[in-house]
Amino acid sequence: LSELKARFTEACLKAFEGTDAALNQEFAANFDPSVTPAKDTKFGDYQCNAALGLTKKLKKKPHDIAAQIIEHLYVSDLCEPPTIAGPGFINLFLKRDFIEAQMVVMQKSDRLGIAPTDKPQRVIVDFSSPNIAKEMHVGHLRSTIIGDSIARILEFQGHDVLRLNHVGDWGTQFGMLITYLKEAYPDALTKSDALALGDLVTLYREAKKRFDLDPEFKDASRLAVVDLQSGQPEATKAWQLLCEQSRREFQKLYDALDIQLIERGESFYNSLLGNVVEDLQQIGLLQKDQGALCVFLEGFTNKEGEPLPLIVQKSDGAYNYATTDLAALRYRITQDKADRIIYVTDMGQSGHFAQVFQVAKRAGWLPDAMLVTHVAFGLVLGEDGKKLKTRSGDTITLKSLLDEAIDRAQIDIEARNPEAAEAFKQEVAEAVGLGAVKYADLSQNRTSDYRFSFDKMLALQGNTAPYMLYAYVRVRGIGRKGEIDFDSLESSQSIHLTTEPELVLAKHLLQLAEVIEAVGEDLFPNRLCQYLFELSQKFNQFFEQCPVLDSPEPERTSRLCLCHITAKTLKLGLNLLGIKVLERM
Numbered sequence: 240l241s242e243l244k245a246r247f248t249e250a251c252l253k254a255f256e257g258t259d260a261a262l263n264q265e266f267a268a269n270f271d272p273s274v275t276p277a278k279d280t281k282f283g284d285y286q287c288n289a290a291l292g293l294t295k296k297l298k299k300k301p302h303d304i305a306a307q308i309i310e311h312l313y314v315s316d317l318c319e320p321p322t323i324a325g326p327g328f329i330n331l332f333l334k335r336d337f338i339e340a341q342m343v344v345m346q347k348s349d350r351l352g353i354a355p356t357d358k359p360q361r362v363i364v365d366f367s368s369p370n371i372a373k374e375m376h377v378g379h380l381r382s383t384i385i386g387d388s389i390a391r392i393l394e395f396q397g398h399d400v401l402r403l404n405h406v407g408d409w410g411t412q413f414g415m416l417i418t419y420l421k422e423a424y425p426d427a428l429t430k431s432d433a434l435a436l437g438d439l440v441t442l443y444r445e446a447k448k449r450f451d452l453d454p455e456f457k458d459a460s461r462l463a464v465v466d467l468q469s470g471q472p473e474a475t476k477a478w479q480l481l482c483e484q485s486r487r488e489f490q491k492l493y494d495a496l497d498i499q500l501i502e503r504g505e506s507f508y509n510s511l512l513g514n515v516v517e518d519l520q521q522i523g524l525l526q527k528d529q530g531a532l533c534v535f536l537e538g539f540t541n542k543e544g545e546p547l548p549l550i551v552q553k554s555d556g557a558y559n560y561a562t563t564d565l566a567a568l569r570y571r572i573t574q575d576k577a578d579r580i581i582y583v584t585d586m587g588q589s590g591h592f593a594q595v596f597q598v599a600k601r602a603g604w605l606p607d608a609m610l611v612t613h614v615a616f617g618l619v620l621g622e623d624g625k626k627l628k629t630r631s632g633d634t635i636t637l638k639s640l641l642d643e644a645i646d647r648a649q650i651d652i653e654a655r656n657p658e659a660a661e662a663f664k665q666e667v668a669e670a671v672g673l674g675a676v677k678y679a680d681l682s683q684n685r686t687s688d689y690r691f692s693f694d695k696m697l698a699l700q701g702n703t704a705p706y707m708l709y710a711y712v713r714v715r716g717i718g719r720k721g722e723i724d725f726d727s728l729e730s731s732q733s734i735h736l737t738t739e740p741e742l743v744l745a746k747h748l749l750q751l752a753e754v755i756e757a758v759g760e761d762l763f764p765n766r767l768c769q770y771l772f773e774l775s776q777k778f779n780q781f782f783e784q785c786p787v788l789d790s791p792e793p794e795r796t797s798r799l800c801l802c803h804i805t806a807k808t809l810k811l812g813l814n815l816l817g818i819k820v821l822e823r824m
């Protein structure tokens with residue numbers, strides 16, 4: 240597709256050379272010839288709508304423009320002669336021998352013929368980011384799953400990705416926690432293993448209760464915040480203890496889900512917060528509002544239509560979440576040298592990020608060319624469409640959620656294959672259970688809320704992880720049945736697409752590159768899920784209609800090659816979603 244785009248841009252440039260200087264510059268610089276996969280495959284594999292977009296600028300009929308483009312278009316190595324349809328769409332069918340040649344390329348390459356980007360960027364993906372002393376909740380799980388997949392895709396493209404866990408490990412709540420820790424667990428400060436996270440969550444609750452009810456406790460908490468900020472040893476020790484306990488629990492989840500993350504929590508930016516406020520002051524962006532220092536925002540208003548303030552320092556001198564994000568943004572640009580920054584959190588934080596980005600922009604810290612994106616996602620709901628809860632009505636812990644997915648997958652494998660070795664059953668249950676949770680999340684358009692349903696995500700039919708994993712197992716099974724090592728096919732030069740289902744499958748395989756590219760841009764992993772789902776459907780159609788092992792040569796080898804490329808594509812695609820494939824299940 241990117242090749243086709245380049246060819247079309249080239250053609251436009253040649254066709255309209257000398258017509259309009261401004262236009263020519265556009266062609267040369269950032270022209271988008273709007274080439275897309277065709278909506279209706281009856282008329283072509285790809286279509287180009289450039290002519291329609293150029294009618295105004297060229298003051299000509301789109302049909303004539305299309306004809307002119309075609310005149311200068313060189314695609315005969317890739318496509319059949321292009322045709323013009325409707326008012327001026329250009330339709331293209333890929334040439335069979337081009338598709339065959341591409342299949343050979345995909346076959347030989349462990350990247351399926353997708354070259355790493357020639358413009359590698361330093362990309363920061365800020366994801367997962369739970370809060371210390373609180374249980375990680377399903378929102379954090381979503382962030383973890385989506386963020387990891389986005390990071391994997393960008394890494395595959397050849398970008399230099401920094402995966403940052405912006406944990407909430409700082410703030411006034413620690414005053415209350417430290418005070419309570421000292422009071423309720425006086426020896427916790429000497430014995431380091433005295434608490435488990437279950438206790439920590441209770442501890443948070445208990446501390447909050449004390450804080451709300453007892454003014455003296457409240458005062459002590461305020462002092463503890465000051466102690467912590469000034470690095471007083473006992474307060475620091477208590478804080479570290481809390482962080483370590485949480486970290487250990489978080490890590491269990493990351494290990495289970497195979498997530499790589501570098502922890503760089505809010506506390507990391509602590510020493511930079513003062514500068515943020517000072518610099519904003521100096522630039523003249525700060526105003527005092529009821530004792531708090533804030534920036535009045537453009538385009539954000541309250542009910543009365545007055546501009547909303549973004550507070551960066553409260554009247555008591557404390558900095559907040561926004562101050563930290565401003566400091567982090569600056570640090571990431573100046574120190575990490577990021578070219579692109581991606582934040583993965585729930586939609587509820589869209590306002591926060593838009594405000595932080597705006598202030599950073601107005602302060603001149605965020606260059607126009609920098610891509611900063613809030614990758615927002617919807618809520619996780621229970622099957623009843625309400626907040627996800629356990630049957631007893633408690634909020635669900637992530638651990639129990641994952642355990643249940645694995646347990647259910649275990650029951651399933653037990654029923655299907657009771658004789659299998661324990662280790663094998665365990666491996667399958669984990670891959671299926673965890674894969675199901677991830678896939679269920681990723682296959683949704685992330686901006687919508689999604690209903691968490693074990694039954695649906697573990698179903699063998701439909702757009703689910705078990706279905707996809709089976710598809711892979713089945714394709715690999717063909718090789719095993721024929722006693723053929725798929726990898727040994729990689730030297731084969733002969734792929735002949737003689738029937739329609741083969742062609743349809745091959746064309747779909749060819750689209751992998753453009754799907755990955757699209758996800759790399761707009762950060763919607765559900766596109767990749769959809770692509771893989773359609774791939775397994777197209778493979779099934781091929782497999783139903785085209786005998787593989789029983790057909791004569793050269794079809795046999797050629798079809799085996801198609802199986803191999805399909806398997807490789809499924810494996811890579813699932814891997815980019817953070818899902819491990821199984822050879823048998």
Ligand code: ARG
Binds near residue numbers: 369405567582583
């Ligand atoms: N800790 C926050 C929360 O639980 C998410 C942090 C997201 N990242 C950021 N740079 N603000 O809601």
